[in-house]
Amino acid sequence: MQDIAIFWDWAGFALRWLHVITAMAWIGTSFYFIALDLGLMRPRDMPEGVTGEEWQVHGGGFYHIRKYAVAPERMPEHLTWFKWESYWTWLSGAALLAVLYWAGAELYLIDPAKADLAIWQAIALSAGSIAVGWLVYDALCRSALGRRPTAMMLALFALIVVMSWALNQVFTGRAALLHLGAFTATIMTANVFFVIMPNQRVVVGDLKAGRTPDPEYGRIAKLRSTHNNYLTLPVIFLMLSNHYPLAFGTERAWIIAALVFLMGVTIRHYFNTMHARQGRPNWTWAATAVIFIAIVWLSTAPMRGDLGAEAAGRAPTPGEARFVEAAGFETAENVVLGRCSMCHARDPVWPGVRVPPGGVALETPADIARHARAIYLQAGVSHAMPPGNLTWIEAEERAALVDWYRAATGG
Structure with missing residues (x-):
């Protein structure tokens, strides 16, 4: 039995390492393409159908990149798809969640001071909370809000706040923040799997059949990709939050998690604006600092759950x-x-x-x-x-x- 404990610990290490590697690849790709898209130049002599181009230098060579409004006139012979970085990040994260929080539910997932759950009930709530996020978010995107980006982002933030509060009512503090991260990461990967990739396949299919692709598919895919871009930094914080008791071990951990999403927005807004060559909105750093100070203040609230007096x-x-x-x-x-x-x-x-x-x-x-x-x-x-x-x-x-x-x- 002791060998199983050692094996299980190494299994968790292997999955965590895989998760970090694939997440780095996915995040790097996402950040690069958002920066590329925002920084495209629009000279007058561009070929028909091209909406922007960019010259870049890296590794001793020069790269000339062009973006088509919908698609080129004919299908290129070599087309690189970016999807497996996202898929493997989610798969490795789900496996790690099962190894650590499902197999170790009594230790990491269940907090008797909050909810008296059987192991199977806790696991069911864990899996259900992850799935419900995508279903609600996707329904919002397909509603009239899908054509109002700002309103859609506010609705998504409201969903995150509600979910943060709900998770903190039933799970340990560390599990609640981790599950909020998994909840958000599932939205991001599902965007790729259920929307972005299928839309791109439709465009490719139209090209092969000699049809003119509908630009609506590109608009929808770009909207979901933009959401993913703004959600990335908060997800990273939440995945690391189990190392910081002051983040997860307080009465107001759910508010701290919600404020982390606002910090992600302010930081990404700075870089996205800069990449779009629209200046450097330095006010975003002041806003980020104010939010962080608020988080520090909230972290001094009385401890609860696995650190609380009721657990003692x-x-x-x-x-x-x-x-x-x-x-x-x-x-x-x-x-x-x-x-x-x-x-x-x-x-x-x-x-x-x-x-x-x-x-x-x-x-x-x-x-x-x-x-x-x-x-x-x-x-x-x-x-x-x-x-x-x-x-x-x-x-x-x-x-x-x-x-x-x-x-x-x-x-």
Whole structure:
């Protein structure tokens, strides 16, 4: 059983690495094409059908790029499609979500202080919350709002705020922000899979058949691509938010998440305006700073959920009880309380530590049982914790943690 825990941890690492690689490729492609489209020049001697061109230099060579309003007169022999970066980002992210938050639902997903959910109920809510975002967003885009970009963006922001609040009512703080990121990333990939790529295939099909493509397909695809561009930066923040308890561990985490989306808009507006050669709206940086200061202020609100006082007094769940009842728990508990809890406490006493690292509190039997796997991996079989072994944990104590975990899991 202990080998399964180690394998599962490495599986999570592999999926996370794949997710980062594919996300970098997708984000880089998205940013490049938005900047390219906004920066196109329109000289008078352009061929018929060309709406803009751009000269670029990179890697010692020059590139001459032209954009057609709808499509060229005939299909080019070599056509590069950009889609797999998006698909693999979503697939790897979904797999990582399943490995970490579904398989580890009792630890990372369910917060008994918020909602008393069975594991299957939590997983169903997790999957459903991700799917519903696309359905509502797509319906909004296909409505009359689809031709009013500003109103559409406001409606999308309202949807995000509502979803942020709802997720924070049922999941742990870290899971709520992570799921808001997955909710948004699903909208982005679904835009590519269900709208942008099919529309491009229609245009290609018309070209091959000798028909004049309908420009409406291009307009719709560009609208969805623009939405993706503005959603990218908030998604990156939300995917990294589980490393920052001050972002996810407060009463107002859902407001913090909503404000992050506004910061994404102000930052992208600056760069999009600059790439369009319409000046540098430096006011956006001031607006971003004000929003960030508001987030910092909100983060000082009372902690709740997996950092809250109500969690400190709760009894172990049935899934956690096996760790409390296992042979060697008392020894392991003494090791954790003596070597870990000065930082991993709801009110840390270690100098310079204001909140428990990673939002992990290890003060009660329920706390220790809930984080048994992480303790086993980070302080038992490896020396990742304590950092630099600052609390001088002995080899015998690490062995005691390993023995306790294996006794509880049958390893």
